[in-house]
Amino acid sequence: MPTLICDCNKTMPLQEKTLGRAIGEPGLALHTTLCRREAGVFQQALRGSEDVVVACTQERALFGELARETEAAVAPVHFVNIRETGGWSRDARDAMPKIAALLAAARLPEPEPVPTVTYRSGGKVLVIGPLQVAEAAAELLADKLDVTLFARGGEGAQVRRFPVLAGQIDALTGWLGKFELRWSASNPIDLDLCTRCNACVQACPEGAIGLDYQVDLSRCSAHRDCVKACGAAGAIDFNRTAQAETDSFDLVLDLQPEPLFTQHAKPQGYFHLPRQSAAGFDGPATAVLLRLRELVGEFEKPKFFEYRQKLCAHSRNTQVGCDACIEVCSARAITSVARQQKIEVNPNLCVGCGACTTVCPTGAIAYAYPRPVDQGRKLRTLLDTYARAGGRAPVLLFHSEGKGAAMVQSLGRAARLGAAGGLPANVIPVGLWHTASLGLDLWLAAIAQGAAGVAVLLTDEEAPEYAQALRQQMAVAQAVLSGLGYRGTHLRLLQPHDEAAFDTALREAATATAQAPREAARFSAVAEKRATLDLALDHLIAQAPAPADEIALPAEGAPFGTLVVNRDACTLCMSCVGACPASALQDNPNRPELRLIERNCVQCGLCATTCPENAITLQPRLLTTPQRREARVLHEAQPWACIRCAKPFGTRQAVEAMLGRLAGHAMFQGAALERLKMCGDCRVIDIHAASDEVRITDL
Structure with missing residues (x-):
């Protein structure tokens, strides 16, 4: 696989021989203007049969255009940023191991495709808000979309160009291509019959009728002069009963101060633009309107999750145990179906944040694109290549591919201008669809494989629920590592308020690296979360500087632990055994015994919820001795x-x-x-x- 590197007009001190040896490409050549005078090298590489890696992302569009213009170009192209992430930093000369790691990861095959979720939009858009502002937005959309307005006060134009609905909104549900609005048409003025003659507005002495042609009933004195003024049009009827109405839409533009969808992650196809005026829309609002105009047709996204009910610790026999995924979901895409002993994920609402997979103690819900195996392969490739190139004390920086990547790139540009230090040489950036999609299993696996630290960058993209969940998971991971005798802080959650704070936080993470295992683990991450966790824990325990037999874990978010049974209360009815989803609790067919395999316990609490005698208490901990894999008697009794x-x-x-x-x-x-x-x-x-x-x- 040919790799093309460029020092961007000699602004990066790249060492092509060092990089070539590290990635297994000894003939690696260094270019200076690959996107300009040396573009022919790129075009020639495209005529080969192997994938091509281009170490440049800022000229991706230009390279794409060159590829389209190149005759017989068949090779797929992978892009990787080595400039802002390493070459443009205060210690760029020491960053060759990191750059080699990034190049090696870019050479990995693309993840296998997964099932997709399809949206179909015919372009029917509902615009909700003050009438004058809604009409201004509609004017910018009407040539592309079928616009309907829902008036929420304000003044409307005298010329009726768009259908107008009004009344009390009862509910708005759905997603792109399938929104449903339910409202009560309770206002005395029927907007379909109203001719906008303004006679009622003029006749009302209280000014209870505005130019949105709705009656403010709190100000109306019921003298009915407006009814007389309406005359032949007959649009006003105070005796009209409220009608429950429904209609469906493909898109929704909400111009109200408060959104109708209050969750952090709004449904696809719903856009909230508060504080706009009819005089014009600001830059971000204009971008949203342009985006709306393009949302006509068929669209696909990956189905980001895989769910295996048999591993789920949510419910047994209508008793609810673990609901961590429901609590953390910022899109409200996960609901409980306790009677069927499962949760249900709506793929249309799922935004792929992966927070549910991070907090799931059993791995019943797993991230699907990329899968844990693919992510694990990438992390191991980064760490192995970094070590092979002579790097020391690597810190993995997980960031989103949106605002997180923008922060990393901005810091790199600031470093080039001498205004910041940039990414330290031992900080390896890892872009994710969402930073909440990785958790305890892959963090500990990375540390077992040689990482001296893990840092997760959060921006205002992330919901507060994600930050709380990540803190809980980091507290568990750090408790495990500290309990095994590994010195220092291995996990950090970065929430910088500006570029300078980000720069400082990275320097602290890079210089205050924690103790790693003496030997890096050689295992590969597997599909099952608990299996990867076991592999990581076994290696960390084996390499531990000062292991304790028992490590106390935080009460929140711990996926390991034991159970304390009140022997005076327990009748050994074995209800808890039937409720346990992880086969951690077992009976003895030969005598009355309740046994526990602590390695299997996920601390879901179903046993405690099911116990009719309230005899079971959870105790989060990690047992590091071989006994964690053996069945241990919690309670036994003399048989009758x-x-x-x-x-x-x-x-x-x-x-x-x-x-x-x-x-x-x-x-x-x-x-x-x-x-x-x-x-x-x-x-x-x-x-x-x-x-x-x-x-x-x-x-």
């Missing part, structure tokens, strides 16, 4: 022996409790009470024997 055949069944505690509760019941007196002391077989035999005696007596 059948009074007829002496075969053990149940527990003495449970049977005695049952006898005590039923002794005073009219149906359990005499022989009936004695039968409760028998096993199931003897109870049947005794009942039949008693029936035979009754028949003989009758004869």
Whole structure:
């Protein structure tokens, strides 16, 4: 796979021999103006059969144009930024291991395709807001879209160009191509009949009728002069009952001060533009209007998640345990279906943030594009190449491909101008669709594989729920590492308020690197979250400087732990065993025992919720000894022996409790009470024997 590097007019001190050796391409050549005078080299590479890596993203559009103009160009092209991420920094001369790592990661194959979610839009748009502003927006959209207005006060134009709805909005639901508006047409003025003659406005002494042709009923004195003034048009009727109305739309433009969708991640196809005026729209608002104009046709996005119900710890027997994914979802795309013992994810509302996969303790919901295996391969490639090139103490910086990438690039440009330090040589940026999509399993795997630290950059793109979830997960990871004796702070959440703060935070993360394992792990991440976690933990425990047998973990977000059973209350009914989704709790078929395999416990709480005696308490912790994989007895009891055949069944505690509760019941007196002391077989035999005696007596 040919790799083309360019020092961008000699502004980067690139060492092509060092880079070539690190990525396995000893003949790597350095270019100076690859996008200009040396563009022929790029065009020649395109005529080969192998993928081409171009270490330049700022001229991506130009290279794309050259590719289209190049005859017999067949090779796919991968772009990677080495300029703002390494070559333009205060310590660029020491950044060759990092640049080699970025080049190596760019050479990886693209993730396998996943199922897609399709949206179909016919261009029917609903514009909600003050009438004058809504009409101004409609004027800019009408040549491309089918516009309907929903008046929310304001003054409208006398010339009616667009259908206008009004009343009380009851609900707006849906997504691109499938929005549904429900409203109550409760106003006395019927806008379809109204001719905009303004007679009612002039006749109303209270000024209760505005130029949106709606009556403010709180100001109306019910003298009905407006009805008389309306005359033949007959548009005003105060006796009209409120009508429940519905209509469907493909797109929604909301110009109200407060949005109708209040969640952080709004549905695709819904745009909220507050504080606009009819005189004109600001720059960001204009960009939204241009985007709206293009949303006609068929659109696809990846289905970002995979869900496996059998691993889900949300519900058993209508009892709810873990609801971490529901709580963290900023798009309200996840709902509980407790009766079916599962959650349900609406792929049309899912925005692919991946926060649900990060907080899921079992891996029942997993990120699908790219999959954990692909992400793990990329992280290991980065770390292995960095180490092979002589790099030390690498810190992985996870950032979004939107505002996060923009912050990284801006810092690099500032460093080129001497206004900032830029990305330190040992800080390796890793772009993600969303920063919340990676969590405990891949963080700990990266540290096991040689990373000295993990930093996650958050911008105002991320919902508050994400920051809280990431902090909880980082607290768990740090507790594990500290409990194993690894020195320093390994995980950092960066939320800089400006470029200078970002620069300072990166320098702190780079220089205050924490202790890594003596030997880097060689395992690869796998599809199952718990399996990757086990691989990472096994290596970290084996390499631990000072391991503790038991590590206490934070109460929030811990996916490991044990259970404390109140033996006086527990009757060994085994309801908890049936409720456990992870096979952590087990019974013993040979004697009354409740056993726990601590490695399997995800601390979902279903056992505690299900227990009829409230005898179970969760205790988050990590057991580092081999016993974490072995079944351990939590509670055992003396079995009750059948009074007829002496075969053990149940527990003495449970049977005695049952006898005590039923002794005073009219149906359990005499022989009936004695039968409760028998096993199931003897109870049947005794009942039949008693029936035979009754028949003989009758004869």
